[in-house]
Amino acid sequence: MHALNLQAKPLSLSERLADLAVDALIDEADLSPKPALVDRRGNGAHTDLHLGLMHASALSLWPAFKEMAEAAVEIGEAGLPLREAIGRIGREGEQAMLSTTNGVNTHRGAIWALGLLITAAALEPQSSGSSAVSVRAARLALLDDRYAPRPLSHGAQVALRYGARGAREQAQLGFPSVLQRGLPQLKRSRANSHGEQNARLDALLAIMTDLADTCVLYRAGEQGLHAMQSGAQAVLDAGGSASLGGRRRLHELDQQLIALNASPGGAADLFAATLLLDRIERDGILQGAF
């Protein structure tokens, strides 16, 4: 008789990438204190969101992320067939999210950003540096999905009103807010021994300093966007989240954005993308897979 084999089955590349994406979303939700966003302390500027819902939403997206990575492995190149396959899977993921959250939009922007990035990572797992993955993701984002509906989304309304191009442009440009703001700040604050949670808060704030966040623009106009960008810069200038001065500024920013109803949901999604790329680069996506 054979002894029981209790060893866990190794994860496939797609399962591992889906795990990394969901982990990044859960870590983003848990990070506290984030200005005006849902975190361990409360609901920030939201009346219809809470931490449990953010976690449930993140977990509901695992199958969609896995399917996107599988499509990349099967199709094998960043062309229109792959773009349209992940567009369809992304829309199905949005439906799974909405049925989990009872219709609340928790992670639409995250499905877009993290979906493109894990698809790009799965295309060439041996080339998993942040810049290389982002360039491949941008190539996919530049392709026009013929089956995508064009709803008058909040982002589309803000584009008409203020000319901000939001999530689509961010991806098409290769995620500059992640590559030029979030990741460098995360590394700087870690190098200064600020502690992991403070380093993550600083990375989120760095993204907020110059993002045209369409959530903020939709809810609080240009005044809200200016408050977000200048307030985030003030925290970093005062020494960041690890310093007493920075923490005071962070508290002020939280209060100010809540008063303006300005929730930086786009910045939160790009912060999750920062964590994802950081993990892919540090741990490698092949570790633990196969």
Ligand SMILES: CC(C)(COP(=O)(O)OP(=O)(O)OC[C@H]1O[C@@H](n2cnc3c(N)ncnc32)[C@H](O[C@H]2O[C@H](COP(=O)(O)OP(=O)(O)OP(=O)(O)O)[C@@H](O)[C@H]2O)[C@@H]1O)[C@@H](O)C(=O)NCCC(=O)NCCS
């Ligand atoms: C291309 C799409 C991203 C669609 O873009 P569009 O701008 O038309 O759509 P929006 O519905 O407005 O979604 C964009 C979401 O992206 C986040 N975001 C905002 N600004 C930026 C930015 N500058 N860079 C990157 N990301 C950004 C943001 O997501 C977060 O906010 C959500 C809550 O927002 P909202 O619905 O406005 O909610 P509230 O203000 O709270 O509403 P009320 O309570 O007031 O009612 C939250 O979900 C966060 O995730 C924007 O919301 C893309 O989505 C698309 O085409 N999808 C189709 C499927 C597809 O092709 N997928 C590809 C597979 S990878």
Ligand SMILES: Nc1ncnc2[nH]cnc12
């Ligand atoms: N933590 C958070 N709070 C509110 N909206 C979000 N969208 C993505 N993450 C979010």
